[in-house]
Amino acid sequence: MGNERNIRLFRGEVFREDREKLNGHKSAVFWFTGLSGSGKSTIAHRVEKELFDRSMRAYVFDGDNVRHGLCGDLSFSPAARTENIRRIAEVSKLFTENGTICMCAFISPLEEYRQLAREVVGEGDYYEILVTCPLEVCEERDAKGYYKLAREGKIRNYTGISAPYEVPESPDLIVETDKETLEESVRRVKEFILEKVSF
Numbered sequence: 764m765g766n767e768r769n770i771r772l773f774r775g776e777v778f779r780e781d782r783e784k785l786n787g788h789k790s791a792v793f794w795f796t797g798l799s800g801s802g803k804s805t806i807a808h809r810v811e812k813e814l815f816d817r818s819m820r821a822y823v824f825d826g827d828n829v830r831h832g833l834c835g836d837l838s839f840s841p842a843a844r845t846e847n848i849r850r851i852a853e854v855s856k857l858f859t860e861n862g863t864i865c866m867c868a869f870i871s872p873l874e875e876y877r878q879l880a881r882e883v884v885g886e887g888d889y890y891e892i893l894v895t896c897p898l899e900v901c902e903e904r905d906a907k908g909y910y911k912l913a914r915e916g917k918i919r920n921y922t923g924i925s926a927p928y929e930v931p932e933s934p935d936l937i938v939e940t941d942k943e944t945l946e947e948s949v950r951r952v953k954e955f956i957l958e959k960v961s962f
Contacts, residue, residue, distance in 0.1 A: 799905070809945070
């Protein structure tokens with residue numbers, strides 16, 4: 764046993780509600796899920812810029828970016844993928860306490876991963892955005908060449924090719940990037956977020 768039983772949460776003198784009031788908006792986590800190449804990061808970063816231009820506190824947690832730092836020590840095993848989601852969910856929860864609108868762009872292919880994120884963040888603060896696009900279109904968009912490598916067997920357990928993607932049954936918002944322009948997708952996501960974070 765370590766010192767877990769001796770660790771207590773410390774409550775400061777500035778609370779989430781104070782920060783939200785200062786910001787002029789509520790905080791929440793918007794979890795973008797979908798295949799690689801579906802448009803999750805592109806939409807999230809564009810929305811982040813538009814919210815910033817409105818003087819709103821928003822931040823994007825990008826799947827690739829966190830693998831360079833916070834989760835740089837993790838592999839892509841099932842256990843490591845779960846830990847990857849847990850860590851980013853915990854950090855996002857801290858950011859909401861700071862009054863920040865969090866947009867998390869992760870494939871998070873399994874329902875158990877998304878449920879873990881929902882449980883960590885908290886039901887009232889977690890909104891799921893499904894970004895859909897046919898696999899063949901995602902492959903056409905694949906600037907990194909990962910799908911090609913996966914089809915050649917050079918990348919194993921790649922979501923959509925050699926590993927499953929479980930489509931969410933009841934996301935809070937569905938964005939179909941093969942049927943909408945980027946501007947339309949960004950507008951719909953931005954309007955959804957503004958609706959949820961407005962007082």
